[in-house]
Each structure stands twice: as C-alpha cells, then as structure tokens.
Amino acid sequence: MITLYTYAQSGNCHKVRLFLNLLGLPFETRELNLAQGEHRTEQMLALNPLGQVPVLSDGEKTFADSQAILVYLARRYGAEHWLPLDPEGLAKVTRWLAAAASEVQFGPAAARVSVVFRGEAPTDEVSKRSIRLLQAMSRTLALGEWLTGEQASIADVAMFPYLSVAEHGLIDLAPFPRVRDWLARVAALPGFVPMPDLSPEMAARRDSVLAAIALKAA
Ligand SMILES: N[C@@H](CCC(=O)N[C@@H](CS)C(=O)NCC(=O)O)C(=O)O
Incomplete structure (x- = not known):
C-alpha cells in the first residue's frame, strides 16, 4: 500500500497527489497538522530527517522530497x-x-x-x-x-x-x-485533481493584502 504523508494546502504535496491520480494508483493519505508540528515528531523525522512533507511510503520503502518522489513513481509505475x-x-x-x-x-x-x-x-x-x-x-x-x-x-x-x-x-x-x-x-489530463481552494482564513488574509495595496495606491 502507498501512503502519502501530506498537508493539503502544500503545492509540493499536491505534486505527488496529482501524479498518483494521473497514474491511477490507489493510495491512502495521512494529513499532518504542520501548525502543531506533526511533521517533526520522532516518527516523521525517522521517515524524513529534514522534517518536511511530502513523504511517501510504498510498502517497506520511504521517500521524501516531491521531486524525488515523482522520479520514483515515474520509474516504478509510469509509462516512459x-x-x-x-x-x-x-x-x-x-x-x-x-x-x-x-x-x-x-x-x-x-x-x-x-x-x-x-x-x-x-x-x-x-x-x-x-x-x-x-x-x-x-x-x-x-x-x-x-x-x-x-x-x-x-x-x-x-x-x-x-x-x-x-x-x-x-x-x-x-x-x-x-x-x-x-x-x-x-x-485536461485524465485523472487530474486541482489544488484545493483557499481556506476562509487564507482568503481573508489575501483580501486584507489586496485592501492594503488598494489603500496605498489611492
Ligand atoms: N524540497 C522539498 C520541500 C518540501 C517543503 O518545503 N515542505 C513544506 C510544505 S510545502 C514543509 O514541510 N514545511 C514545514 C517545515 O519546513 O517545517 C520538496 O519538494 O518536497
């Protein structure tokens, strides 16, 4: 079984989620709360000493870094x-x-x-x-x-x-x-999944930045 340790709003994690979907591979997701440091527990540091997501486990093997994971999945499961x-x-x-x-x-x-x-x-x-x-x-x-x-x-x-x-x-x-x-x-690729929408908190921060820029320009 493939397990993806991830954080939904991360584009680096999305690279892997997207590619797993494009390849049509079944996988399970472990969503980590980065704000609470769940990516830096002893268990996660054993999987990725840099303490970052994404991390992907495939059976006994574990890979970190979105680019490295794409390389592994492409070579292991993908067409040339x-x-x-x-x-x-x-x-x-x-x-x-x-x-x-x-x-x-x-x-x-x-x-x-x-x-x-x-x-x-x-x-x-x-x-x-x-x-x-x-x-x-x-x-x-x-x-x-x-x-x-x-x-x-x-x-x-x-x-x-x-x-x-x-x-x-x-x-x-x-x-x-x-x-x-x-x-x-x-x-338009078969299996495509988009990046998630912004959470209400993230959208509110973006709105406040836009408002500040508009005020400065006025
Ligand atoms: N080069 C890495 C970068 C990974 C990365 O920066 N992950 C972020 C989420 S997008 C992270 O885990 N940040 C938490 C931290 O560094 O404490 C990759 O492509 O996977």
Whole structure:
C-alpha cells in the first residue's frame, strides 16, 4: 500500500497527489497538522530527517522530497514519457525538476506563502523572480505544448501546482497566455485533481493584502 504523508494546502504535496491520480494508483493519505508540528515528531523525522512533507511510503520503502518522489513513481509505475530514459530527455526533465525546487519555490510559492499564510504582499524580489520564471516558461512553451517533449512528463507535474495558484500570491498570469494554455492542458489530463481552494482564513488574509495595496495606491 502507498501512503502519502501530506498537508493539503502544500503545492509540493499536491505534486505527488496529482501524479498518483494521473497514474491511477490507489493510495491512502495521512494529513499532518504542520501548525502543531506533526511533521517533526520522532516518527516523521525517522521517515524524513529534514522534517518536511511530502513523504511517501510504498510498502517497506520511504521517500521524501516531491521531486524525488515523482522520479520514483515515474520509474516504478509510469509509462516512459513521464521520465524518459535517454540522456537528453532525462536532462531536460531534470532541468525543470530543479526549477520546481528553486525558481518556483523562491518565486510563486514564496509569493503565496507571503500573501495567504502571512498576510503580507510579496517582496519586489519575489515578484520579479516569478515574472522571470513565467517569461522562461513562455519561451519554452513557444516550442511545444509540454515543457520537455511531445507528451507530458513529471516536469509538467512538478511545475504545475504553484503556477496553477499563482494568483494566490498576486502573480498575474494574464500576460502569459502560453502558460495559461499549458495549465489548461495539464488540467485536461485524465485523472487530474486541482489544488484545493483557499481556506476562509487564507482568503481573508489575501483580501486584507489586496485592501492594503488598494489603500496605498489611492
Ligand atoms: N524540497 C522539498 C520541500 C518540501 C517543503 O518545503 N515542505 C513544506 C510544505 S510545502 C514543509 O514541510 N514545511 C514545514 C517545515 O519546513 O517545517 C520538496 O519538494 O518536497
């Protein structure tokens, strides 16, 4: 049995939930309360010494880090297009897995944390980093429908969650039609599941950030 230790509002956890659903694999979910430190208990630190989610157990084996988990699931259960075996295909996918762990994490994901978890507008640096990433994705998507080849790969899965909720962090996707079309293509894949809606508390924080921005502009 596959068990996913998760936090519903985490885009990193959503990458794994999304891919398990795209692969049609049965799994059970253990939802952890991060605010109460349930990800840092002795039991969880034994599964992931970094004390982060997602963590995935498959029988006796345990994996941490959303990118690493996608690699495991693709190789163990997926068709080859999810993670090509040829050197060029593998390098192309890894390039976007690295972006998911860096440019996305310190761009759109950081903007979302700032707005909906802290109730603060994203810094200029975070906003600029997000725009640079969207420009890079637009250039890549001008060459094809998917980030790495003629079919979806785990690069698309890894990049999807935080881009799909970019507006939670006040990142406007309107100037990036190729990225919006790509998001729609991922959302049309069989088995697709979306990121959860904002909780009322998160939506209220976002509203208060928007109100503060409007007041400053007035
Ligand atoms: N590189 C890791 C990052 C995981 C991560 O940052 N997880 C967050 C939730 S999105 C977490 O567990 N935060 C709690 C903490 O670090 O204390 C991955 O992609 O899985």
